Amino acid sequence: MPKSELSASSILCLDDAQTRLYVELIQRLPEPDESAQQMAWLRPFAIQVNATAVLDELKVYGDRHPECDAMIFDARNTADLIWPLSLFRPALDTEVIYLLAMLPISSGIVNVPPEKHKAARRILNQFLRTVWLANKERFPVSEVQHPS
Numbered sequence: 001m002p003k004s005e006l007s008a009s010s011i012l013c014l015d016d017a018q019t020r021l022y023v024e025l026i027q028r029l030p031e032p033d034e035s036a037q038q039m040a041w042l043r044p045f046a047i048q049v050n051a052t053a054v055l056d057e058l059k060v061y062g063d064r065h066p067e068c069d070a071m072i073f074d075a076r077n078t079a080d081l082i083w084p085l086s087l088f089r090p091a092l093d094t095e096v097i098y099l100l101a102m103l104p105i106s107s108g109i110v111n112v113p114p115e116k117h118k119a120a121r122r123i124l125n126q127f128l129r130t131v132w133l134a135n136k137e138r139f140p141v142s143e144v145q146h147p148s
Contacts, residue, residue, distance in 0.1 A: 004023045012088035013043070018053040019146065021075070022046045022091055029082065037084040038140050044075035047123055053086045054123070061119035063102050064118040072102050081110050084138040104133060 006012070010025040010040065023042040031038055051069045054062065062071035 006085070006090065010090040012093040014083075014088050014131065016127075016131065018050040019123075020048040020095075021124070022048070022096065023081065023088070024068060026080065027083065032140075036140060037086060039082055040085040040088075041142070042083060043090075044081065044124060047073045047075050047120060048099065049073070049123060049126065049127075050120045057139050058119045058123065061113075061116045065098065066100060067104070072099060072115065073123055075120045075124055076103070077117045078124050079113070079122050081128070084135070086138060087135060122132060137140050 003064050004141070006025055006028070008025055008027060012023050012025055014021045021031060021044060023044050026041040029039040029041060049062070051059070051064070051071050054071050059071060062073045064070075065072050098122050
């Protein structure tokens, strides 16, 4: 599916060699000009990390993927993102089905220990920082206005 055909509720994936972040596309943001990167409002829902890349102290807060040597972390209680759409690809139905089946039915805080949310946030932040450092040129630079 071409990125121009992506619409709200599309499931997208941002991946590197060790990690995959699955998000729901909430909204494509208006482009300020034709040369600008298309930015999007995205809502994370799962992070899949190669099991060898997960710190031992965080492994207890993830779930083992049944089809591969990876850990799944529930990212539904992490922050929404505004990121360049060009970094993401449409997720395949077959890869998302396992993830959705592994996530708890409710992402409510009542039954989920806070440590599980903290682990997902920590893994998400580390992954996003790595991707951002490798792709700084794709992010808009904000011009700081100084008083005259």
